[in-house]
Amino acid sequence: MLKIFKYFRSNEWIQAAVSLVFIVTQVWLDLKLPDYMADITRLVQTPGSAMSDIWEQGGYMLLCALGSVVSAVIVGFFAARIAASFAQRLRSMLFAKVDSFSMEEINRFSTSSLITRSTNDITQLQILVTMGLQLIVKAPIMAVWAIMKIAGKGFEWSMATGAAVLILIVMIACIMAFVIPKFKKMQTLTDNLNQVTRENLTGLRVVRAYNAESYQEEKFEQANEELTGTQLFTSRSMSAMMPVMSMVMSGLSLAIYWIGAYLIDGAQALDKLTIFSNMVVFSSYAVQVIMSFMMLVMMFILMPRASVSAKRINEVLDTEPTITDGSLTEGQPGLVGEVEFKHVSFKYPDAEEYVLQDVSFSVKHGETIAFIGSTGSGKSTLINLVPRFFDATEGEVLIDGVNVKNYKGEALYNKIGYVPQKSVLFRGSVSSNVAYGENGKEPAPAEQIEKAVAIAQGTEFVEAMEDGYYAEISQGGTNVSGGQKQRLAIARAVCRNPEIYIFDDSFSALDYKTDRVLRNALKKETAGVTSMIVAQRIGTIMDADQIVVLDEGKMVGKGTHKELLETCRIYKEIATSQLSEEELAS
Ligand SMILES: Nc1ncnc2c1ncn2[C@@H]1O[C@H](COP(=O)(O)OP(=O)(O)OP(=O)(O)O)[C@@H](O)[C@H]1O
Numbered sequence: 001m002l003k004i005f006k007y008f009r010s011n012e013w014i015q016a017a018v019s020l021v022f023i024v025t026q027v028w029l030d031l032k033l034p035d036y037m038a039d040i041t042r043l044v045q046t047p048g049s050a051m052s053d054i055w056e057q058g059g060y061m062l063l064c065a066l067g068s069v070v071s072a073v074i075v076g077f078f079a080a081r082i083a084a085s086f087a088q089r090l091r092s093m094l095f096a097k098v099d100s101f102s103m104e105e106i107n108r109f110s111t112s113s114l115i116t117r118s119t120n121d122i123t124q125l126q127i128l129v130t131m132g133l134q135l136i137v138k139a140p141i142m143a144v145w146a147i148m149k150i151a152g153k154g155f156e157w158s159m160a161t162g163a164a165v166l167i168l169i170v171m172i173a174c175i176m177a178f179v180i181p182k183f184k185k186m187q188t189l190t191d192n193l194n195q196v197t198r199e200n201l202t203g204l205r206v207v208r209a210y211n212a213e214s215y216q217e218e219k220f221e222q223a224n225e226e227l228t229g230t231q232l233f234t235s236r237s238m239s240a241m242m243p244v245m246s247m248v249m250s251g252l253s254l255a256i257y258w259i260g261a262y263l264i265d266g267a268q269a270l271d272k273l274t275i276f277s278n279m280v281v282f283s284s285y286a287v288q289v290i291m292s293f294m295m296l297v298m299m300f301i302l303m304p305r306a307s308v309s310a311k312r313i314n315e316v317l318d319t320e321p322t323i324t325d326g327s328l329t330e331g332q333p334g335l336v337g338e339v340e341f342k343h344v345s346f347k348y349p350d351a352e353e354y355v356l357q358d359v360s361f362s363v364k365h366g367e368t369i370a371f372i373g374s375t376g377s378g379k380s381t382l383i384n385l386v387p388r389f390f391d392a393t394e395g396e397v398l399i400d401g402v403n404v405k406n407y408k409g410e411a412l413y414n415k416i417g418y419v420p421q422k423s424v425l426f427r428g429s430v431s432s433n434v435a436y437g438e439n440g441k442e443p444a445p446a447e448q449i450e451k452a453v454a455i456a457q458g459t460e461f462v463e464a465m466e467d468g469y470y471a472e473i474s475q476g477g478t479n480v481s482g483g484q485k486q487r488l489a490i491a492r493a494v495c496r497n498p499e500i501y502i503f504d505d506s507f508s509a510l511d512y513k514t515d516r517v518l519r520n521a522l523k524k525e526t527a528g529v530t531s532m533i534v535a536q537r538i539g540t541i542m543d544a545d546q547i548v549v550l551d552e553g554k555m556v557g558k559g560t561h562k563e564l565l566e567t568c569r570i571y572k573e574i575a576t577s578q579l580s581e582e583e584l585a586s
Contacts, residue, residue, distance in 0.1 A: 256282055366527065519540065
């Protein structure tokens with residue numbers, strides 16, 4: 001928990017220190033009030049006291065109360081400021097950290113949990129800092145100070161206060177023993193609820209089309225009920241605490257007056273007034289002691305949840321990405337767009353089985369290499385090793401003669417134009433999506449964007465949109481069709497002017513004609529750029545310079561379309577299932 005506060009900045013510590021001064025001032029002023037009250041009691045009971053003296057003491061009391069309010073406002077102001085800026089910084093740090101994660105870390109934490117950690121968990125800490133400064137610091141100061149004030153003022157009263165404090169401690173301990181574990185569980189349950197909500201929202205169309213609303217609702221209800229049940233349990237336990245506290249507080253006041261009555265009754269006439277005055281003062285201080293315990297209870301409510309949140313945030317911040325940058329910015333001199341796999345094997349983190357086994361091939365500058373195989377044969381996995389979404393478990397992946405691990409991330413990505421299997425568009429315009437990111441060159445001018453869209457066969461539909469290249473794209477590209485999305489994703493890679501294209505089944509949403517026209521345009525306009533293409537259709541890849549056939553992660557064939565038809569049984573099976581006799585013969 002305390003570890004998270006290392007992210008406090010020095011100006012926040014300074015503000016916290018200033019707040020501390022005001023907290024001490026406030027406690028001092030609060031504890032001064034009973035002294036003036038004692039004076040007023042004494043003056044009222046003393047015959048011949050001047051009214052002006054009573055007014056004077058009353059005036060001081062008023063000033064103390066006002067001072068206390070002003071101090072509380074100042075502390076509240078600083079606490080809110082510190083908490084808000086601390087939360088803002090933590091959010092930025094988490095965002096940057098998650099950005100640096102490889103797929104392994106993202107999968108390990110899960111996207112929903114990372115979202116909860118960046119939002120809900122940080123809010124818990126923000127609340128703790130806001131309240132904590134006022135409560136956690138104030139409560140012990142007030143308790144110790146108030147106890148010091150009443151010490152020696154009456155043995156019987158001190159015993160009564162001690163008994164009340166003991167009852168409170170026992171009660172807090174009992175409740176906390178049951179409640180703290182539940183608080184700890186609450187964040188995990190919030191994660192779970194987010195996960196179910198997210199799954200439902202992203203898959204809403206499938207949920208509707210399969211009449212699965214009630215199934216999803218059941219899942220949601222279960223997660224919701226678990227969270228609600230836990231929240232209710234903690235709230236009920238807490239709600240029992242407050243009345244008991246008030247009862248103890250009232251009981252203590254009653255006990256003090258009761259004891260006081262006996263003491264006054266048995267005292268000499270001269271001492272009666274002193275005892276009465278002491279009794280009034282004592283009961284005020286005793287109330288302050290109990291109040292400080294109440295504040296501590298509030299802290300006990302906030303602390304467990306916030307400490308779980310702090311742990312969860314620290315977990316993310318302390319995780320080092322498994323994929324770290326190298327230092328090189330250039331490949332070997334004279335090499336451009338060359339890719340080589342040397343005996344590459346790969347298994348996913350925590351998986352037992354190898355998904356790729358001993359894959360070797362090389363592609364020269366400007367060549368096209370294609371990968372084909374049944375579903376799950378490892379094509380996407382293979383191609384994902386080039387932009388280092390994962391690192392090869394064994395063997396080497398080289399670009400321009402240099403292991404991809406040795407490149408600076410930025411330099412490596414500047415060489416690559418990657419089009420994923422599932423096209424991703426961001427909220428913005430057509431242009432901002434096509435000219436997305438940086439590639440170490442000048443920002444793409446409008447003509448370059450238009451040319452890229454033209455190569456990706458998107459001109460017609462983009463120009464038909466109301467604002468053309470400035471037409472709005474919704475989050476996730478929900479306002480364009482699957483094929484249009486894919487074309488814009490391809491245009492984004494083209495606009496980047498890369499040395500190597502990586503198309504991970506990126507033509508699947510295009511009709512055959514567009515697929516062919518697009519590939520011809522790519523070949524013509526981007527000659528000299530190496531292409532790595534994963535495809536399911538033979539038609540998409542039959543012109544490639546090399547085709548690699550994968551089966552259960554092993555390379556079972558390598559060559560041109562014609563060669564493979566002769567030498568590779570699996571390739572021939574795929575080809576005969578997709579092409580007509582004439583196409584096969586041609
Ligand atoms: N993140 C992951 N963690 C563990 N295993 C995975 C992961 N992603 C894929 N796999 C497994 O790796 C194997 C290869 O998957 P991959 O996506 O590379 O196949 P593919 O040939 O591209 O399939 P498709 O043509 O269906 O896209 C599959 O058996 C799959 O279950």
